[in-house]
Amino acid sequence: MAKTETDEKKDCTLFVKDSVPCLVIENLSKDFGGLRAVDGVNLTIEQGERRVLMGPNGAGKTTLFNMISGVYPATEGRILFFQKDVSKLPPYRRAALGIARTYQITNLFPNLTVAENILMACQALSRTKFVMFRPVTSYHHLRDRCDQLLKEFDLWDKRNELVKNLSHGDQRQIEVAIALAGKPHLLLLDEPAAGLSSAETHALTLLLKRLDPKITILLIEHDMDVAFEFAEKITVLYQGKFLAEGTKEEIRNNPTVQEIYLGAE
Secondary structure: OOOOHHHHHHHHHHOOOOOOOOEEEEEEEEEEOOEEEEEEEEEEEOOOOEEEEEOOOOOOHHHHHHHHHOOOOOOEEEEEEOOEEOOOOOHHHHHHHOEEEOOOOOOOOOOOEHHHHHHHHHHHOOOOOOOOOOOHHHOHHHHHHHHHHHHHOOOHHHOOOEHHHOOHHHHHHHHHHHHHOOOOOEEEEEOOOOOOOHHHHHHHHHHHHOOOOOOEEEEEOOOHHHHHHHOOEEEEEEOOEEEEEEOHHHHHOOHHHHHHHHOOO
């Protein structure tokens, strides 16, 4: 009998041991015709780690995210998620195993309420299927999870508002809540602070720092304040290749990084 998505996630959970990295990327490359967007990248991220991925525009950061989440197949190399090779799995299979992500551009249903957006995300990885003639309120476990996320992300008072009427900052918070709906092991955040005001960026940074420490987070971020406040370790890409890796202090003081990205005097 073929395994269900729930069975796959249980199988992955069996591999979650302290000694096993959450994500290992081995010699990963991606070609678009004659362009090599990602070139032989190697990366190891431990469980519960807060890693920031930095680099100038065109460095290959989002392409790398798209390969990890399954949007793009890798040209070369492989991706190990808790020692399981997921390189050839489609996005929905990777999501079922516990890989979730957000996007640079908000990807919500604007004409639905906040609660409806989050409720659909809670149902997406569940074996429960909505039935036309059964009220949504009867799906107690999904409603409970939705309510938990609404409260955790300070969205309870806005739960019945249409998403299109909310600020960009609120929409970013909703996206993170949706990504966490399936209780992922790995969360990929693609520039979550893009387009936010200073106050909204500060609020989002505080929210990210409150997330469950068991969740491994890989964050793409151009805002230096967010990156250096959030990161435990930073990896820098340049022209699709690995450039540098280290602590915040090591990256801040790296002369090559200063020259090509942070701006050396």
